[in-house]
Amino acid sequence: MTEKSQLVTASSYKVWDTIMIGTGPAALSAAIYTTREDIKTLMFERGVIGGLAAITDWIDNYPGFPKGLSGLDLSENLRLQAERFGAVIELGEVSEISRKDGLINLETTSGKFKAKTVLLATGTDYKKIGVPGEKEYFARGVHYCATCDGAFYRDKKLVVVGGGNSALQEAIFLTKFASHIDLLVRGDKFRASDILQKELKKYSDKITVHMNTTTDEIVGEDNMVKYVLGTNTKTKKSTKFITDGVFVFVGLLPNTQFLKDSPIELDKFGFITTDKDLCTSVPGVFAAGDVRSGATMQIASASGEGATAALKIREYLDELAKKDS
Amino acid sequence: MTEKSQLVTASSYKVWDTIMIGTGPAALSAAIYTTREDIKTLMFERGVIGGLAAITDWIDNYPGFPKGLSGLDLSENLRLQAERFGAVIELGEVSEISRKDGLINLETTSGKFKAKTVLLATGTDYKKIGVPGEKEYFARGVHYCATCDGAFYRDKKLVVVGGGNSALQEAIFLTKFASHIDLLVRGDKFRASDILQKELKKYSDKITVHMNTTTDEIVGEDNMVKYVLGTNTKTKKSTKFITDGVFVFVGLLPNTQFLKDSPIELDKFGFITTDKDLCTSVPGVFAAGDVRSGATMQIASASGEGATAALKIREYLDELAKKDS
Numbered sequence: 001m002t003e004k005s006q007l008v009t010a011s012s013y014k015v016w017d018t019i020m021i022g023t024g025p026a027a028l029s030a031a032i033y034t035t036r037e038d039i040k041t042l043m044f045e046r047g048v049i050g051g052l053a054a055i056t057d058w059i060d061n062y063p064g065f066p067k068g069l070s071g072l073d074l075s076e077n078l079r080l081q082a083e084r085f086g087a088v089i090e091l092g093e094v095s096e097i098s099r100k101d102g103l104i105n106l107e108t109t110s111g112k113f114k115a116k117t118v119l120l121a122t123g124t125d126y127k128k129i130g131v132p133g134e135k136e137y138f139a140r141g142v143h144y145c146a147t148c149d150g151a152f153y154r155d156k157k158l159v160v161v162g163g164g165n166s167a168l169q170e171a172i173f174l175t176k177f178a179s180h181i182d183l184l185v186r187g188d189k190f191r192a193s194d195i196l197q198k199e200l201k202k203y204s205d206k207i208t209v210h211m212n213t214t215t216d217e218i219v220g221e222d223n224m225v226k227y228v229l230g231t232n233t234k235t236k237k238s239t240k241f242i243t244d245g246v247f248v249f250v251g252l253l254p255n256t257q258f259l260k261d262s263p264i265e266l267d268k269f270g271f272i273t274t275d276k277d278l279c280t281s282v283p284g285v286f287a288a289g290d291v292r293s294g295a296t297m298q299i300a301s302a303s304g305e306g307a308t309a310a311l312k313i314r315e316y317l318d319e320l321a322k323k324d325s
Numbered sequence: 326m327t328e329k330s331q332l333v334t335a336s337s338y339k340v341w342d343t344i345m346i347g348t349g350p351a352a353l354s355a356a357i358y359t360t361r362e363d364i365k366t367l368m369f370e371r372g373v374i375g376g377l378a379a380i381t382d383w384i385d386n387y388p389g390f391p392k393g394l395s396g397l398d399l400s401e402n403l404r405l406q407a408e409r410f411g412a413v414i415e416l417g418e419v420s421e422i423s424r425k426d427g428l429i430n431l432e433t434t435s436g437k438f439k440a441k442t443v444l445l446a447t448g449t450d451y452k453k454i455g456v457p458g459e460k461e462y463f464a465r466g467v468h469y470c471a472t473c474d475g476a477f478y479r480d481k482k483l484v485v486v487g488g489g490n491s492a493l494q495e496a497i498f499l500t501k502f503a504s505h506i507d508l509l510v511r512g513d514k515f516r517a518s519d520i521l522q523k524e525l526k527k528y529s530d531k532i533t534v535h536m537n538t539t540t541d542e543i544v545g546e547d548n549m550v551k552y553v554l555g556t557n558t559k560t561k562k563s564t565k566f567i568t569d570g571v572f573v574f575v576g577l578l579p580n581t582q583f584l585k586d587s588p589i590e591l592d593k594f595g596f597i598t599t600d601k602d603l604c605t606s607v608p609g610v611f612a613a614g615d616v617r618s619g620a621t622m623q624i625a626s627a628s629g630e631g632a633t634a635a636l637k638i639r640e641y642l643d644e645l646a647k648k649d650s
Contacts, residue, residue, distance in 0.1 A: 304623075307388070
């Protein structure tokens with residue numbers, strides 16, 4: 001109930017009550033609950049605190065903010081709230097996870113750690129298209145986050161790849177900056193909501209849609225992207241799309257690579273399967289948020305799952321304490 | 326995406342896309358999602374907009390508010406956000422729900438309504454102890470919400486009934502006002518978290534705990550509560566607790582009385598059972614929040630479930646539209 005002074009560090013405890021992997025809305029919401037109940041909580045983050053939410057431009061549908069707020073502000077609020085009650089955040093990457101003698105062992109870039117429970121809340125990452133030039137020009141002309149990098153393309157030409165919700169939403173967002181956008185859609189229809197498709201039509205002066213068009217190669221010169229080669233799969237015609245940059249929005253990949261050799265069960269897409277108590281196939285290891293199989297990919301749902309996971313972690317710790325006494 | 330003008334009323338549509346019963350965090354969060362995607366949404370509320378959250382004094386663990394906020398403010402934020410995108414709230418009570426020809430029919434105090442989908446998010450209500458005097462002095466000495474009525478007992482004596490989390494939490498809260506509190510606990514131990522039990526000890530000057538003590542009768546005179554009769558189940562000794570008021574915190578009852586004669590399946594405690602998509606036993610009827618079997622009784626979880634339910638409602642409506650076309 002009381003606020004904690006921040007004297008606790010990652011090395012303060014030999015065995016943590018819980019270690020959370022990730023610091024997105026699911027993990028931070030869980031940490032607000034666990035730390036408030038004096039459950040010793042350590043969090044690992046290998047990238048940006050706040051996860052994908054932190055690099056989302058504007059959030060209108062997180063319940064409680066009638067005017068909306070920036071993803072950065074929401075993430076900062078969540079971090080402050082978790083830290084207020086005593087959450088410790090360690091910047092580092094977890095490479096291995098295993099269970100022995102009832103404890104969970106973690107191998108990390110900050111050393112070895114032990115915990116009674118673990119919450120996997122590593123979220124998802126942007127999917128790549130895997131064409132020549134994509135890797136070469138990564139972050140120097142090829143991007144996956146409009147909020148992060150859109151502003152570099154003020155009054156410039158862009159190619160956007162994708163036909164789903166995020167592709168349409170981000171293409172519309174990028175019209176703030178770009179003078180013109182070629183939107184390359186592989187299929188013959190969008191996989192986006194009706195409202196977004198309607199919205200897209202309002203931007204027809206700035207966004208030219210190319211259906212049935214594959215993205216074949218990203219070509220540059222002098223360290224700068226110059227054009228994208230695409231092929232119309234109906235006419236077999238190849239087109240050169242002159243551009244200053246490429247934004248790729250073709251989906252999300254679960255951040256579960258580090259679990260490949262662990263006993264934690266994943267679904268066929270690599271997301272973590274859980275039971276109704278958010279417990280994974282390994283006792284004491286829970287999962288919440290976008291990385292969980294069946295996740296809605298919504299911040300509100302991730303936060304709610306975080307809170308639920310925290311209560312399940314408490315129940316598990318209570319059972320453990322009973323056994324020990 | 327755009328804000329709606331409030332010209333729509335409960336009678337605007339012959340068939341609503343979705344009708345939500347309740348306006349707590351689960352329903353309002355769901356409505357933020359549905360209305361933002363142009364799903365025509367009507368909400369029914371028979372009591373206070375915001376549900377139990379609205380009458381909660383202070384909320385420290387709703388993710389996104391590092392300093393906490395009052396339950397009233399959170400509820401108001403949620404209402405504004407849902408109304409911003411076009412949610413319509415009708416003050417009225419639903420008495421019957423049935424399904425015919427693929428539509429859900431509702432009997433309400435505002436007349437008959439039809440909807441393609443329904444979200445049941447009626448939450449829970451305070452459980453009564455069922456002793457003489459409880460009904461008679463309801464709201465005139467017998468209360469169930471410390472936030473609502475605690476301030477009436479400044480410098481007065483109180484009896485608090487219950488031994489769970491809410492009883493301890495609210496008894497502590499009531500020390501702000503009351504000069505002394507007798508806490509009557511039926512069992513021989515608390516059913517509350519360790520942290521709350523520890524916290525309670527700090528208030529031993531103001532709160533006297535009576536374990537193994539049943540509450541037998543609430544006795545008054547001239548329309549005012551005068552004392553509570555209790556019995557120690559070990560010693561069989563009866564005690565008269567002189568008091569100005571009684572606060573009862575013995576649990577929550579799901580608001581599902583109106584579903585008794587409906588085909589919607591309830592668990593043995595009266596909570597609504599759902600599948601993993603939050604769908605009840607009746608197609609098109611969903612449930613979210615505290616009223617759902619297995620709910621965590623946390624606002625964050627309720628909000629998250631509301632968001633998830635909204636996505637499931639959209640999927641259901643999309644399927645319906647495909648069948649119709």
